[in-house]
Amino acid sequence: MIPAQFDYVRANTLDEALTLLAQNEDAKILAGGHSLIPAMKLRLAMPPLLIDIARIKDLSYIREEEGQIRIGAMTSHYQLESSDLLKTICPLPECAGHIGDVQVRNKGTIGGSVAHSDPAGDWPAAIIALNAEMIAVSEKGERSIKADDFFVELLTTALEPGEILREIRVNKPAGRTGQAYVKMHHPASGFAVVGVAANLTIDGNGGCQSASIGITGVSSKAYRATAVESALAGVRLDEQAAANASGHAADGVDINGDLFASEDYRRHLAQVFTKRAIAAATERAG
Numbered sequence: 383m384i385p386a387q388f389d390y391v392r393a394n395t396l397d398e399a400l401t402l403l404a405q406n407e408d409a410k411i412l413a414g415g416h417s418l419i420p421a422m423k424l425r426l427a428m429p430p431l432l433i434d435i436a437r438i439k440d441l442s443y444i445r446e447e448e449g450q451i452r453i454g455a456m457t458s459h460y461q462l463e464s465s466d467l468l469k470t471i472c473p474l475p476e477c478a479g480h481i482g483d484v485q486v487r488n489k490g491t492i493g494g495s496v497a498h499s500d501p502a503g504d505w506p507a508a509i510i511a512l513n514a515e516m517i518a519v520s521e522k523g524e525r526s527i528k529a530d531d532f533f534v535e536l537l538t539t540a541l542e543p544g545e546i547l548r549e550i551r552v553n554k555p556a557g558r559t560g561q562a563y564v565k566m567h568h569p570a571s572g573f574a575v576v577g578v579a580a581n582l583t584i585d586g587n588g589g590c591q592s593a594s595i596g597i598t599g600v601s602s603k604a605y606r607a608t609a610v611e612s613a614l615a616g617v618r619l620d621e622q623a624a625a626n627a628s629g630h631a632a633d634g635v636d637i638n639g640d641l642f643a644s645e646d647y648r649r650h651l652a653q654v655f656t657k658r659a660i661a662a663a664t665e666r667a668g
């Protein structure tokens with residue numbers, strides 16, 4: 383429970399953090415510390431240097447710009463949960479409310495959560511369902527990464543050495559769109575045994591115009607449930623359609639099995655919670 387020795391430096395600006403990171407390729411960014419510090423205590427991570435970005439004020443914001451919602455990487459789960467701007471337009475607050483406890487939600491950040499790519503983390507499912515765009519910066523400049531390409535493997539993202547996640551961008555929902563995040567909490571850790579985010583748009587005839595489904599907890603990384611999305615395309619979004627489509631929730635996925643939830647049980651949960659997410663999103667779409 384005692385981390386290996388490390389150095390610590392607090393960056394006051396993003397440029398300062400990027401310079402430090404470029405000079406120390408094994409350094410780790412410290413955001414809320416609620417994943418990194420436990421990993422260091424278990425010696426699963428032993429970075430020689432921590433670059434603390436928690437005091438960089440202009441990394442913490444939620445704003446509307448050019449038809450998008452833009453969220454700074456250092457925005458805490460609680461800020462997202464309590465955002466009046468988000469409440470009316472997007473399921474992000476709902477997802478934030480499912481995370482850990484009050485302390486975790488106050489310190490933990492959306493940027494840290496997605497950069498960590500925990501296979502049972504909540505944000506990755508919502509980020510995929512919302513087709514978010516991740517803005518990464520390094521000393522070389524800025525680039526945009528699609529949510530689908532961002533989560534590469536267990537605890538691995540598409541961020542390159544020297545890059546910091548600066549912002550997450552989500553398009554504002556248009557038309558008859560409904561979104562939902564539902565989750566089965568692990569009774570001990572609170573993480574997702576299964577978590578499903580659905581983002582559905584209904585056309586003028588009541589058919590499914592577009593469906594985006596992100597699932598976490600089931601496999602080594604959060605994934606897009608493409609077979610569910612295909613099964614929903616164009617169909618009338620009733621209970622039978624939700625049941626048929628959700629049967630594909632874990633198609634083509636290597637399912638995790640552990641002491642708490644076997645592979646079969648997790649597959650079943652993925653199907654049940656996908657059906658619930660589709661039903662909730664459909665109802666909200668009106």
Ligand SMILES: Cc1cc2nc3c(=O)[nH]c(=O)nc-3n(C[C@H](O)[C@H](O)[C@H](O)COP(=O)(O)OP(=O)(O)OC[C@H]3O[C@@H](n4cnc5c(N)ncnc54)[C@H](O)[C@@H]3O)c2cc1C
Nearest residue numbers: 411413414415416417418482490491494495503504547572
């Ligand atoms: C008791 C407990 C319960 C929890 N329950 C849940 C839960 O139910 N659901 C859930 O989803 N999570 C849960 N968490 C995790 C929590 O949400 C963390 O806050 C989150 O996973 C990491 O965010 P952080 O800001 O603390 O990041 P940190 O721990 O500081 O960093 C995590 C990783 O991301 C990197 N990083 C951080 N920010 C950036 C950035 N901007 N750019 C590039 N790399 C970056 C770090 O270098 C590190 O590798 C729980 C944690 C605890 C301690």
